[in-house]
Amino acid sequence: MKVLKKTLLLAAISGSLFATAASAEQINLTWQMWTGSDADTKGWQHLADMVNAKYPDIKVTLTTTGWVDYWTRLPVLAASGQLADIVSMQSLRMPNFYSLLEPLNDRIAADKFDVGAFTPSIIGGMSVDKQLYGLPYDVGPWVIYYNQDALQAAGIHLPKPGWTLAEFTDAAKKLTKDGKYGFGITPQNYSVLASAWGDRYVNDAGELDLTNRSAIAAAERVIGFAAKDKVAPLVPSSADAGTVIQGRFYSGNVAMYIDGPWSIIGMKDKVKFKVGSTTLPRADGELTAVTAGSGFGIARTSKNKDAAWKAIQVLTSPEALQYLAEQGRALPARTASQSSWYKVAAKDITNGGEALDYSLAHSVPYAITNNWAAVENLFNQYFPPAFGGSADAKQTMESIQSLAQQ
Amino acid sequence: MSESAVAEIALQPGHPRHFLKLETQTAMLFLLPSFLGFMIFMALPIAASLALSFTNWQLISTPSFVGLQNYIKLFTVDPALYTILRNTLFFAVEYLAVNIIVSLTLAVWISSLKRGKAIFRVIFFLPTFTPTIAASVVWLLIFTPDGLADSVIRSLGLGLPNFLLSSSWAMQAVVLVTLWANVGYNVVMFNAALDLVPKHYLEAAMIDGAGPWRRFWRIRLPLISPTVFFATVMTAITSLQVFDEIFAMTRGGPGSATATLGFAIYQKGFTNFQMGYASALAWVMFVMIMALTILQFHMQRKWVHYDD
Numbered sequence: 001m002k003v004l005k006k007t008l009l010l011a012a013i014s015g016s017l018f019a020t021a022a023s024a025e026q027i028n029l030t031w032q033m034w035t036g037s038d039a040d041t042k043g044w045q046h047l048a049d050m051v052n053a054k055y056p057d058i059k060v061t062l063t064t065t066g067w068v069d070y071w072t073r074l075p076v077l078a079a080s081g082q083l084a085d086i087v088s089m090q091s092l093r094m095p096n097f098y099s100l101l102e103p104l105n106d107r108i109a110a111d112k113f114d115v116g117a118f119t120p121s122i123i124g125g126m127s128v129d130k131q132l133y134g135l136p137y138d139v140g141p142w143v144i145y146y147n148q149d150a151l152q153a154a155g156i157h158l159p160k161p162g163w164t165l166a167e168f169t170d171a172a173k174k175l176t177k178d179g180k181y182g183f184g185i186t187p188q189n190y191s192v193l194a195s196a197w198g199d200r201y202v203n204d205a206g207e208l209d210l211t212n213r214s215a216i217a218a219a220e221r222v223i224g225f226a227a228k229d230k231v232a233p234l235v236p237s238s239a240d241a242g243t244v245i246q247g248r249f250y251s252g253n254v255a256m257y258i259d260g261p262w263s264i265i266g267m268k269d270k271v272k273f274k275v276g277s278t279t280l281p282r283a284d285g286e287l288t289a290v291t292a293g294s295g296f297g298i299a300r301t302s303k304n305k306d307a308a309w310k311a312i313q314v315l316t317s318p319e320a321l322q323y324l325a326e327q328g329r330a331l332p333a334r335t336a337s338q339s340s341w342y343k344v345a346a347k348d349i350t351n352g353g354e355a356l357d358y359s360l361a362h363s364v365p366y367a368i369t370n371n372w373a374a375v376e377n378l379f380n381q382y383f384p385p386a387f388g389g390s391a392d393a394k395q396t397m398e399s400i401q402s403l404a405q406q
Numbered sequence: 407m408s409e410s411a412v413a414e415i416a417l418q419p420g421h422p423r424h425f426l427k428l429e430t431q432t433a434m435l436f437l438l439p440s441f442l443g444f445m446i447f448m449a450l451p452i453a454a455s456l457a458l459s460f461t462n463w464q465l466i467s468t469p470s471f472v473g474l475q476n477y478i479k480l481f482t483v484d485p486a487l488y489t490i491l492r493n494t495l496f497f498a499v500e501y502l503a504v505n506i507i508v509s510l511t512l513a514v515w516i517s518s519l520k521r522g523k524a525i526f527r528v529i530f531f532l533p534t535f536t537p538t539i540a541a542s543v544v545w546l547l548i549f550t551p552d553g554l555a556d557s558v559i560r561s562l563g564l565g566l567p568n569f570l571l572s573s574s575w576a577m578q579a580v581v582l583v584t585l586w587a588n589v590g591y592n593v594v595m596f597n598a599a600l601d602l603v604p605k606h607y608l609e610a611a612m613i614d615g616a617g618p619w620r621r622f623w624r625i626r627l628p629l630i631s632p633t634v635f636f637a638t639v640m641t642a643i644t645s646l647q648v649f650d651e652i653f654a655m656t657r658g659g660p661g662s663a664t665a666t667l668g669f670a671i672y673q674k675g676f677t678n679f680q681m682g683y684a685s686a687l688a689w690v691m692f693v694m695i696m697a698l699t700i701l702q703f704h705m706q707r708k709w710v711h712y713d714d
Contacts, residue, residue, distance in 0.1 A: 075676070075679060099466060233552060236570035236655075237659025238570070238657055373677050377657065377673065380657055381657060381659035382661055384571055384660045385573060385660040388660075402485060403486060
């Protein structure tokens with residue numbers, strides 16, 4: 001009996017010693033992410049728990065903020081040395097913030113991490129000068145969403161992926177009647193549409209070039225939807241013209257608008273009509289669709305970079321992206337996981353999968369400058385008067401070009 | 407007592423020499439938290455912003471000293487500065503004038519009421535409780551093209567353009583919303599001052615045959631002039647710093663029609679990451695506010711009557 005007691009005591013002591021040693025090796029990582037709802041936050045928390053499940057010695061603590069606040073807080077946190085270990089990053093913001101992140105090429109090579117499993121355009125979006133700064137979790141080309149009921153009532157054939165600008169304009173004109181508009185446009189749609197038409201607003205050196213003939217021609221077309229053809233409602237130069245237009249689409253006041261696959265889940269619950277989707281209209285040549293997406297990088301200031309590297313591999317693993325796809329949260333950046341998303345999120349959208357497939361097959365890198373946030377701000381300020389007819393495309397582009405360079 | 411005796415007493419152990427009276431020490435102790443708060447949250451950031459205005463700090467990089475380059479660029483290169491200054495002054499002057507006139511009129515009207523003074527004070531003061539950003543978003547929806555304001559304008563046949571799309575009218579929308587949000591503060595303040603005007607002055611004037619306008623102009627207004635002066639200075643300072651309404655409603659647009667100094671500082675600092683340049687702009691704003699406040703203090707000698 002005494003022997004048994006001693007044995008148990010020894011086991012208890014050694015167990016507690018091991019436990020102490022294990023807890024000493026526990027690595028605590030912080031992860032900063034944006035969120036749009038409680039369900040969204042729950043999804044990210046699930047991913048954080050997946051890291052802990054695979055690596056019991058790594059615990060990821062998630063902190064979330066709203067989308068707009070995230071981008072104001074990020075530089076402030078960086079400036080005050082409070083960046084999390086894992087930093088969430090959108091491809092369009094990468095040129096502004098890549099210096100905060102750890103370059104990943106060496107780690108990718110050392111671990112033989114398969115970058116080829118991701119859609120190439122989002123790998124491009126998460127890279128600067130061919131150096132990858134984050135592993136992507138989603139990707140999305142901009143497409144046109146349409147009110148199928150309105151199109152059918154106007155006798156318009158449902159548009160096929162790859163439709164032309166002439167077909168699009170004709171449909172928008174037919175749909176503009178009884179105080180309703182065929183198309184809802186925002187200032188920020190300029191670069192997406194100009195890219196789709198093959199027009200260039202950034203030169204070969206990566207500098208903003210809004211005053212070349214091609215960029216102005218694209219601006220004339222975009223402005224023309226509202227100012228000349230009057231198929232699009234006017235928008236104010238406010239904080240978020242995109243939300244205003246989205247709201248008008250949901251209410252049936254606008255029949256077509258531009259958005260990404262990330263909006264599908266919210267859309268289905270808010271509209272009372274059948275929604276369809278197709279590609280952006282192409283000009284004379286082939287469609288060249290741009291994509292955006294987001295992913296996770298490792299903060300340069302992190303003291304646990306190796307653990308963070310393990311963690312972001314889990315956060316972007318096939319299992320994690322499968323989970324996000326099933327939640328309808330995002331079109332996965334991994335090509336193999338995308339079909340799951342089509343089955344769940346896009347199943348009620350007419351031609352939803354086809355539009356995305358076609359766009360991804362015709363996707364090109366999104367040309368942006370390193371001050372793109374400032375440029376988009378100027379689009380927001382200077383396009384609305386042009387939509388209203390009080391400035392022409394050339395004046396508008398010259399003003400933006402001049403102010404963006406200050 | 408001789409001088410040496412005084413020295414001996416002062417140096418005796420057990421009788422420490424107090425440089426400050428006990429009550430002064432107590433006062434300083436109570437003032438210390440406030441003083442520390444001022445130093446940490448006011449003086450230090452002010453000094454930091456002055457220092458940063460001589461750097462090219464981009465928020466996520468290490469700042470480097472650039473001398474007066476930000477200020478030189480501001481006044482010689484930046485095509486937007488003079489538009490921003492003009493917009494800021496235009497807004498401040500118009501808003502200040504309208505705010506003082508409207509709040510004074512409402513205060514006089516409320517003080518003339520026999521009943522319901524309190525309820526009207528609450529009604530006009532209520533918007534000052536509302537977060538400006540939230541109120542501005544609601545007003546944005548009202549003013550948005552094809553929104554409520556457009557419907558009213560159309561139905562009344564006023565022939566006005568949409569405010570937020572017109573370079574000439576956008577600032578009027580901002581003035582209107584700012585006025586709605588803040589006029590209640592001055593209304594309550596003027597109302598309180600008017601109520602303190604001695605009744606016998608007004609009764610004597612009435613006996614002498616002075617009408618309401620004359621009584622207001624010759625008696626009530628001079629007697630509340632210190633309050634009007636205070637309200638004018640404070641309203642001028644806040645109007646020169648206008649930001650919330652512009653951020654939520656216009657983002658400085660259409661074009662640059664509503665871009666003011668407050669908005670430009672935010673835009674340069676947090677959108678363009680030109681924190682050094684934004685700090686230089688902040689100091690331009692400081693100089694403007696200081697100059698206008700000094701001017702107001704100088705001018706007050708001519709119209710403010712203190713009951714000395």
